[in-house]
Amino acid sequence: MTTATEPVKLTAGLQQFIAEWKDRPGNLIMILHKVQEEYGYVPRPVAIQLSKELDVPLAKIYGVITFYHFFKLRKPGKNKISVCLGTACYLKGGEDLLHELETLLGTGVNSTTDDGIFSIEAVRCVGCCGLAPVLMVNHEVYGKVKKDQLADILAKHRES
Amino acid sequence: MNAKTVSIKVNGMPFFVHEGTTVLEAAKLVNVKIPTLCYHPDLPAWAACGICVVKVEGSPKMFRACSTPVEDGMSIITHDPEIVEVRRTVIELILSTHPNDCLQCLRNQNCELQRLAAEFGIREMPFEYNINQIAVDDSTTSLILNPEKCVKCGRCVKVCQGMQNVWAIEFLGRGDSTRIAPAGDVLLAESPCIKCGQCSAHCPVGAIYEKDETQKVWKALQDPTKHCVVQIAPAVRVALGEAFGLEPGTLVTNKAYAALRRLGFKGVFDTNFGADLTIMEEGSEFVERFVHGKGDLPLITSCCPAWVDYLEKYYHDLIPLFSTAKSPQAMVGALSKTYYADKSGIDCRNIFMVSIMPCTAKKYEIVRSESMYSSGCQDIDVSITTRELSRMIKSAGIDFLNLPDEDADAPLGIYTGAGTIFGATGGVMEAALRTAYFLVTGQELKNVDLEDVRGIEGIKEARIRMAGKEVRVAVAHQMGNIEQVLDMVREAKVKGKELPWHFIEVMACRGGCIGGGGQPYGATDEIRKKRLAGIYKDDSTRKIRCSHQNPAIKQLYAEFLGKPLSHKSHELLHTKYTPRPLYTR
Helix, strand or coil, X not given: CCCCCCCCCCCHHHHHHHHHHCCCCCHHHHHHHHHHHHHCCCCHHHHHHHHHHHCCCHHHHHHXXXXXXXXXXXXXXXXXXXXXXXXXXXXXXXXXXXXXXXXXXXXXXXXXXCCCCEEEEEECCCCCHHHCCCEEECCEEECCCCHHHHHHHHHHHHHC | CCCCEEEEEECCEEEEEECCCXXXXXXXXXXXCCCCCCCCCCCCCCCCCCCCEEXXXXXXXXXXXXHCECCCCCEEEXXXXXXXXXXXHHHHHHHCCCCCCHHHCCCCCCCXXXXXXXXXXXXXXXXXXXXXXXXXECCCCCEEECHHHCCCCCHHHHHHHHHCCCCCCEEECCHHHCEEECHHHCCHHHCCCCCCCHHHXXXXXXXXXXXXXXXXXXXXXXXXXXXXXXXXXXXXXXXXXXXXXXXXXXXXXXXXXXXXXXXXXXEXXXXXXXXXXXHHXXXXXXXXXXXXXXXXXXXXXXXXXHHHHHHHHHCHHHHHHECCECCHHHHHHHHHCCHHHHHHCCCHHHEEEEEXXXXXXXXXXXXXXXXXXXXXXXXXXXXXXXXXXXXXXXXXXXXXHHCCCCCCCCCCXXXXXXXXXXXXXXXXXXXXXXXXXXXXXXXXXXXXXXXXXXXXXXXXXXEEEXXXXXXXXXXXXXXXXXXXXXXXXXXHHHHCCCCCCCEEEEECCCCCHHHCCCCCCCCCHHHHHHHHHHHHHHHHCCCCCCHHHCHHHHHHHHHHHCCCCCHHHHHHHECCCCCCCCCCC
16 A cells, blocks of 8 residues: 555646646646546645656645645545535525435545445535525436435436 | 834824834834734744724725835824724634633633733633633654644634744645644644644643643652652753843853752753764764764764654765764763663662653653663653753742752763754754864864854854864754755755755754754744854853863763764764655555
8 A cells, every 4th residue: 555655646637737827827726627637636646746846845835735625635436426515505494404415325425435426515506596405416407405315316426 | 134124103193103013013112012822933924813993094994014014104092992893703712612611721811812902801701601612642752732722813823834844744734724733633643743842831821831740750759668869951051040030141041950959950960061972973983974084974963853854854975974972962862771771789770760841842852763762771761852841840849040059960960062052043053163173173263152143033154274274064953944054065066066065953943953843942043043142151151171181071981982973972962864755654
């Protein structure tokens, strides 16, 4: 098993992207976006490698990736469930959906099930308040969701 | 200096100030104190807390005094009921996220938040408590990080990243879950932290503080089987008095010795003796490298353990440049359990050696590597800071100010002016040059006051001729200044150019050890300058001012070590360095 501090080889795509952005202002955020696109999150060994290549302290990188909710520090599940807690969804019981999902999957918000199949996160408005409460599994939107529909939704994605 | 002045009013009082002055500084000039919390004179203002708000006539909004420059014609109101109410609300909000356990807190009576609450007469809490429960980090040998007490003022982060360029800690998260921690919430001991303790010296509350080890000392002092001995570092003697209300820079050396005897120490030694010895070893090392070409140049000093940690983490390729001589603390430790043990007929296992240091990193140094066990025992059992000693003296009921002056015990308590200036930036270099000159030329330096290496400027340079050759030296203090110096050395080495310097002194803290992370709270440049003046006064009033003239050092070599860099010296007084990773996780 490799430890976080062992050097890692970045993918060719990432290396090329870094080379392109290295000396431009605002490069850290751009490169971190690319990292998340490649890996689905920002793995610590990659962050450490970036710190060396960009000559940016690791503390600064973590300052950025913990400030913006967009960046993930843990590997997301195969299926990403986003429960909307924007104002409309919240009022229509978005939080109940979240708790029910946590119970059904046995894992908390911002974490991944042990089998790696699902991860849950809470998001703010996804832009279809008329359908509140809303949740998304990957890019599929479910509107006017009731708690008792959740098991079926999970089953559908577990099999796919 | 910008000579242009502007005309302003503070609370209706008209006066002139230099353009560029902040409202906070301007108010101070006319004896108006605007309350602050996140602001610190060592650091750039970043307007985090909002306590220093003021009004400017003609503007509907409030300005933060710390970061607002004065403008011509500005009329500033610093205090009115509305401003005071806003400030009070800010303080109340901070208090609602801060544990209400002042009585048990290490900063009790020494806390800037407590002082603000007292000044604003806060008697009740209008807001619900919302305390971030995050575990205490006590992973390092030196510092405790208690995030629950953190007020997010950010001073520690600014110090660690800006002044020190260490980047061990950062603001993580956002909003009310913001916390200060190493990257990725690893422990401080797993981070680049060099234990300099400047975070603890700048923290306004009890969120980052020295690992208090006074209980270990009390226990040893009560143990009849232990023969307790102690050494006191140069910088302690010009700052300890502050804890008892004396002016910064007041020399309290002889009262400190007396206090240590009253605490129960059987042998009272002085780290300055070790400093003189370090000069003999390091000075000889310099002569070997500079005159005889044995070893790499520039020679870099290694007395500062935070600096040692920094180099081992950040500059692996420059490790061969480091002086192998141990620090004065470590030398006195090793000798107390060998030379002193032999002389007094006490088994080293029964000697308990305590060091009083201005420094939190010294707690780390005493267990840094196996060479810190050179006597066959752990050479120094406990290292405590100036702040910890002041608490011990107070709790022992010792009336410090009225103690009689006493002397340290010979031989490990005998020192020269060269030994004492180790506590100041440039002092190690100055002391080394005084002796190196003698070692190279066989003659004494006529004027031992090497003014070029003194003072608070971040990087200092000097040249001195010895036996027809010019020695170029550099002195850097405050860790953030060292990168520039080392990068020049590295560049010269890589390109095969002439070295910019032959000898470099580095101290991690601003002003040197006198501004150490374990010194009494509240250090600013004004205070550092007073402490420096105290150190140089100790030097200039001594009869002997060069390490090689110290009779106790001569006796030590004659009786025990042989000569500098001898086999025995290497065994007891030298060490090795190891490259270390920035992060272990």
